[in-house]
Each structure stands twice: as C-alpha cells, then as structure tokens.
Amino acid sequence: MSVTDRVDFSLADFRRRAKLENGLPEADHLGDHALNPDLKSAILDRPLQSAAVLIAAVERRGEPSFILTQRTENLRSHSGQVAFPGGRIDAEDPTPEAAALRETHEEIGLSPDAFEVIGRMPDYASGSGYRIAPVLAIADPAADMQINPDEVADAFEVPLNFLMNPSNHRTESRIWQGKERHFWVMPYGERYIWGVTAGIIRTLYERLYA
Numbered sequence: 001m002s003v004t005d006r007v008d009f010s011l012a013d014f015r016r017r018a019k020l021e022n023g024l025p026e027a028d029h030l031g032d033h034a035l036n037p038d039l040k041s042a043i044l045d046r047p048l049q050s051a052a053v054l055i056a057a058v059e060r061r062g063e064p065s066f067i068l069t070q071r072t073e074n075l076r077s078h079s080g081q082v083a084f085p086g087g088r089i090d091a092e093d094p095t096p097e098a099a100a101l102r103e104t105h106e107e108i109g110l111s112p113d114a115f116e117v118i119g120r121m122p123d124y125a126s127g128s129g130y131r132i133a134p135v136l137a138i139a140d141p142a143a144d145m146q147i148n149p150d151e152v153a154d155a156f157e158v159p160l161n162f163l164m165n166p167s168n169h170r171t172e173s174r175i176w177q178g179k180e181r182h183f184w185v186m187p188y189g190e191r192y193i194w195g196v197t198a199g200i201i202r203t204l205y206e207r208l209y210a
Contacts, residue, residue, distance in 0.1 A: 007209060009161040011064040011138065014057050015118055017208040018136040023096070023120035030203050031125030032196065035171065035182040039127060048131035052093075052100040053086030055204065056115055057160060058139040065157035067139060068197070069107060072153045082193045084134070084200070096120065096133035108155050109146025115139055124203060126196045127181065134200050158188050163201050164209045 033040040057064045071083050085104035093099035097120065101112040119136040126132060145155055162168055163186060172194070173182045184198035193201070 007161075007164070009064065009164065011057060011059045014064055014160060014208075015138060018119040021119035021121050021136060021207065023122060023133065025122055029125035029131065030122055032127040032181075032183070032199055033125065034199070034203075035184070036127075036179075038179065039181065043125050043127050046129070048125060049129055050089040050096075050133075051087060051130045052089055052096040052103070052133040052135055053084035053200070054100040054104045054115070054135050054137055055084055055121075055200070056104070056137045056139040058141050058157060060141055060157075064160045066160060066163060066201075067108070067155065067157055068191075068193070069152045070154040070156070070191070072149070072151060074150075081195060081197065082191055083197050086132075086135075088130075089133070097135050100133070100135040100137075107148050107152050109148070110139065110143050114143035121200075121204065121207060124196070124200050126199075127176070128196065130196075132196070132200070134204070156191065158191070158193070162188060164205050166205060166210075169198075169202055169205070 029044060033043045056067045058067055069083055069085055071081050085107045086100050087103040089096060089099040097117050105111055115137040117137045121134040124132045124134060147155055168186055170185055171182050172185050173180050183195050184202045185194040186198050
C-alpha cells in the first residue's frame with residue numbers, strides 16, 4: 001500500500017486542511033524561484049503585480065476535483081495555458097478573496113455566492129511578474145458555468161487525488177532569457193498543466209498533504 005492510499009482525499013478532509021491556511025506571509029515569497037534559486041533576485045527584486053486565483057474544489061459523485069481553465073490564445077499573459085480562474089487585483093477589490101471571486105465570475109460565470117471561501121495560501125511569486133494570492137474554496141456543484149470566450153477557451157475539472165499525488169508531479173526545464181528555468185508539470189490526459197499553475201498545485205500539496 002502506498003502512502004497516498006492511506007490519505008483521505010474527501011471534500012471534508014480538504015476543508016479541514018484548507019482552514020489551517022490563513023495567507024500569512026512566510027519569511028520569503030513562495031514561487032517559481034523555489035526551483036530556480038539563481039533567478040530569485042530577478043523575480044523578487046522588482047515590483048510585482050498583485051493577483052489572486054481561486055482554487056475551488058467541487059464534489060461530484062463523491063469525488064472532489066479542482067476547477068481549472070484553459071486560457072485563450074489571444075491573452076497577453078499566460079496565453080493558451082492551463083490556469084486557475086483569477087487575475088489581477090483591482091483597486092476596487094477589498095481583499096484578494098474578493099478579487100479571486102470577481103475574476104472567477106468574469107471568466108466562467110460562477111457568482112461569488114456559488115463558493116464557500118475556506119482559506120488562503122501565502123503569496124506565490126511568478127517569473128512573469130505577479131504576486132499571486134491563492135484563495136481556497138469549495139464550489140456548489142449545482143452552479144452552472146458560463147464561459148467567457150474572450151478569456152477562457154475551456155473549463156474542466158481534475159480530481160484532487162490526482163493533483164495531490166506526488167507521483168503525478170515531475171519537473172522539466174526550458175531556456176528562458178538565456179538561462180535554464182525549471183518548473184513543475186502535471187500532465188492530465190490531453191491537459192498539460194505546467195508553470196505557475198503547477199507550481200501553485202505543488203505548493204498546495206507540500207503545505208496540505210505532504
């Protein structure tokens with residue numbers, strides 16, 4: 001029996017674990033530099049745009065999954081990539097949680113009252129210049145998505161027990177601005193989950209399930 005066979009991947013247990021996360025900052029940002037120590041100063045020693053994403057678990061037929069999107073190819077940032085719903089925090093947003101819920105509504109049509117916010121991980125710094133607040137929530141399975149085709153090509157769900165299983169995580173690398181950059185990848189069927197989204201998922205695993 002593997003370690004993951006003994007882990008409780010129920011929605012109730014995710015709720016319990018997520019409620020321990022309160023978004024308090026660490027001594028340093030979590031982020032892309034965790035796998036790229038030589039890029040730490042390039043990532044952190046500059047102004048970062050504030051953003052928030054919604055990591056929402058939804059339970060169907062007794063199995064919780066996370067809601068993810070495939071971004072359209074015409075977006076300026078992270079075009080075509082798999083991402084959690086979310087985006088920049090506007091001046092009118094009172095909290096990162098409010099920003100994540102607003103952006104989710106704009107992208108996939110689920111209203112804020114379709115979610116129960118239960119926690120928030122510390123900020124994640126991306127090499128693309130964002131300081132991202134990952135907001136943890138539970139979604140109402142009865143809520144209907146209405147995808148915004150200007151921002152989202154598709155929305156789909158990936159089982160929590162797949163994403164929280166470290167055997168499904170691996171690292172790859174590419175040359176970026178003349179340097180080798182390492183990043184997490186978690187291929188799921190035809191979906192190639194990588195980069196910032198995979199980094200946040202890996203951080204979620206390390207903080208909640210490792």
